[in-house]
Amino acid sequence: MSLICLQNWLLYPSLAKVVSLGTMASILTKTRNFSADLLFMNLTRWCGIGLILLIVAILFSLILLSAPSISAFGFHFLWNSAWDPVHEDFGALVAVLGTLVTSVIAIIIAVPLSFGIAVIIIEVLPPRLGTILARIVELMAGIPSIIYGMWGLFSLAPFLAVHVQPWLIEHCQHIPVLNFVFGGVPIGFGIFTASIILAMMIIPLVSSVMRDVLASVPTLLKEAAYGVGATRLEVVKHILVPYTRAGMLGGVILGLGRALGETMAVTFVVGNSHKLFTALFMPGTTISASIANEFTEATGTLYPSALMELGLILFVITFIVLSISRRFLSKAPKSGGTQ
Amino acid sequence: MLGKLSWQRRLTNHVFTSFCYITSIISVCVLALILWSLISRGMGHFNLALFTQATPAAGLDGGLRDAIVGSLIITGIGIVLAIPIGILIATFLSEFGRKSILARNIRFMNDVLLSAPSIIIGLFVYALVVKTTGSFSGLAGALALMIIAIPMITRTTEDVLYLVSPMLKEAAVALGVPRWRVTVMIVYRAAQNGIITAVLLALARIAGETAPLLFTALNNEFANANPLQPMASLPVVIYRFAMSPYKDWQDLAWSGALLITLVILAINLSARIFLHKKQK
Numbered sequence: 001m002s003l004i005c006l007q008n009w010l011l012y013p014s015l016a017k018v019v020s021l022g023t024m025a026s027i028l029t030k031t032r033n034f035s036a037d038l039l040f041m042n043l044t045r046w047c048g049i050g051l052i053l054l055i056v057a058i059l060f061s062l063i064l065l066s067a068p069s070i071s072a073f074g075f076h077f078l079w080n081s082a083w084d085p086v087h088e089d090f091g092a093l094v095a096v097l098g099t100l101v102t103s104v105i106a107i108i109i110a111v112p113l114s115f116g117i118a119v120i121i122i123e124v125l126p127p128r129l130g131t132i133l134a135r136i137v138e139l140m141a142g143i144p145s146i147i148y149g150m151w152g153l154f155s156l157a158p159f160l161a162v163h164v165q166p167w168l169i170e171h172c173q174h175i176p177v178l179n180f181v182f183g184g185v186p187i188g189f190g191i192f193t194a195s196i197i198l199a200m201m202i203i204p205l206v207s208s209v210m211r212d213v214l215a216s217v218p219t220l221l222k223e224a225a226y227g228v229g230a231t232r233l234e235v236v237k238h239i240l241v242p243y244t245r246a247g248m249l250g251g252v253i254l255g256l257g258r259a260l261g262e263t264m265a266v267t268f269v270v271g272n273s274h275k276l277f278t279a280l281f282m283p284g285t286t287i288s289a290s291i292a293n294e295f296t297e298a299t300g301t302l303y304p305s306a307l308m309e310l311g312l313i314l315f316v317i318t319f320i321v322l323s324i325s326r327r328f329l330s331k332a333p334k335s336g337g338t339q
Numbered sequence: 340m341l342g343k344l345s346w347q348r349r350l351t352n353h354v355f356t357s358f359c360y361i362t363s364i365i366s367v368c369v370l371a372l373i374l375w376s377l378i379s380r381g382m383g384h385f386n387l388a389l390f391t392q393a394t395p396a397a398g399l400d401g402g403l404r405d406a407i408v409g410s411l412i413i414t415g416i417g418i419v420l421a422i423p424i425g426i427l428i429a430t431f432l433s434e435f436g437r438k439s440i441l442a443r444n445i446r447f448m449n450d451v452l453l454s455a456p457s458i459i460i461g462l463f464v465y466a467l468v469v470k471t472t473g474s475f476s477g478l479a480g481a482l483a484l485m486i487i488a489i490p491m492i493t494r495t496t497e498d499v500l501y502l503v504s505p506m507l508k509e510a511a512v513a514l515g516v517p518r519w520r521v522t523v524m525i526v527y528r529a530a531q532n533g534i535i536t537a538v539l540l541a542l543a544r545i546a547g548e549t550a551p552l553l554f555t556a557l558n559n560e561f562a563n564a565n566p567l568q569p570m571a572s573l574p575v576v577i578y579r580f581a582m583s584p585y586k587d588w589q590d591l592a593w594s595g596a597l598l599i600t601l602v603i604l605a606i607n608l609s610a611r612i613f614l615h616k617k618q619k
Contacts, residue, residue: 040519044431047424048445055448061466116362124359133363140370142607144547146574147596150581151373200369231352261456263550288458295554311462322454
């Protein structure tokens with residue numbers, strides 16, 4: 001009898017909910033037949049616990065290796081704009097600013113585009129065509145970042161330098177704020193180009209999250225809105241967006257997290273300059289680009305350790321961003337209302 | 340009156356719909372432009388020599404044989420190590436842990452690892468392996484790729500394990516099959532195609548990863564199949580050659596880029612095929 005109970009517990013986790021894993025295991029050890037089961041369950045459990053330990057180990061090793069830099073510069077590291085390997089004076093300001101600025105611009109470009117793609121797949125195109133477009137966008141997500149970087153270096157940067165940047169500089173030079181933003185030399189590389197490449201890379205991710213949350217809107221709601229004579233724009237504005245607000249925001253923040261950590265594509269086009277940039281067409285750097293560029297050549301103790309501390313800052317930033325996005329995405333209504 | 344919209348509503352609606360069309364046209368165009376650049380610039384060196392000749396010095400003829408071999412070894416070791424770990428974690432989450440606090444924490448950490456910048460993984464493996472053993476090695480690169488592949492495999496596998504019908508499991512348990520055998524022989528087998536999809540998607544992702552290899556596997560100008568030595572890999576060689584000032588190195592980088600993109604798109608496509616097999 002007790003054996004059957006045990007098997008029920010193992011089989012129906014809903015029943016097992018009332019019994020903790022520990023109690024279950026202690027009951028199991030008394031029944032010898034179950035030793036192989038117990039072994040297997042513990043194996044899977046320890047693999048899972050190993051995953052948590054891995055994150056702890058990553059954090060710990062980053063802190064350990066950046067210790068020389070932390071003790072040398074303290075909190076001053078965060079707002080010091082110097083990056084001078086010769087005199088061993090390092091600060092994170094330029095790299096952190098570059099990371100944040102490129103990612104935020106990338107989000108500003110990518111969100112309307114992703115939203116348009118998601119709406120057209122869910123609302124406008126017939127299902128068959130919509131699926132094809134969704135597949136094409138997924139294809140974009142599969143291309144490795146180094147390819148985007150090369151394309152940015154050899155195709156996009158020369159194009160921007162010749163056709164886009166001179167035009168923007170010329171037309172914005174008399175407008176108060178914009179002449180400052182779109183200033184610099186039209187060389188093709190820099191913060192602006194990096195942002196565009198980043199935007200292209202996160203569009204597939206953001207639009208696929210948006211597509212998923214849009215698909216979760218109950219058809220009944222949409223049909224009711226169309227039924228009273230709403231246009232497509234009005235349905236999107238008054239039904240889809242309010243219903244999926246949390247999920248949309250979660251997707252956007254997820255895209256932001258991806259953009260913050262992106263390395264190779266940015267390294268190719270950002271210009272890799274540690275001078276503080278004041279306009280978008282100036283070369284700059286990001287945290288990940290600095291690490292990728294300089295880590296193998298960094299000598300001494302302070303230089304590599306300063307790069308490690310940059311890595312630590314990046315890890316903490318992406319951790320926070322991910323936590324926020326998860327909070328929003330878990331608030332989003334689950335799909336299943338599509339029938 | 341019925342069926343007549345005011346011109347303002349009609350206009351804004353048209354503007355919005357065309358905006359949606361334009362966004363998708365832009366994204367399709369971007370993909371087409373990238374593929375066009377790859378093909379037009381990469382076809383020049385895309386021949387047998389690319390696969391059979393050693394890495395050249397600037398100005399000489401050569402291929403990417405060493406980098407291709409290195410990539411195969413590093414990616415191969417990485418995915419082989421990641422498969423059992425990823426599947427076991429997914430098994431714990433879907434079969435044993437479910438909604439327990441531990442399982443929820445593992446899921447969260449899995450998401451953290453999934454979105455952690457790959458260069459951070461590279462730094463970690465550098466600190467853990469390269470610093471302690473004192474040398475860069477292909478194995479260190481494989482470990483970095485493993486850490487990137489594990490959360491991807493876990494995430495997708497967990498989802499497909501949930502899809503296995505509980506009736507199937509109940510039937511097996513009713514026959515007196517121990518729980519671990521139910522999982523291995525029934526659940527894994529029923530979810531086989533889904534698990535293969537998960538592995539292929541992870542493989543496609545790590546095959547193109549560059550950042551974590553930069554200071555773990557490093558690079559090697561000579562032919563090397565020993566994973567304990569620094570090892571060349573396709574993405575790293577593409578990166579170095581593309582950033583170099585030499586025209587023939589850049590051309591070779593484009594051919595390598597074309598090759599790696601074709602391979603990754605093929606893996607993604609076969610993952611899609613396996614996914615659809617499951618749904619039938």
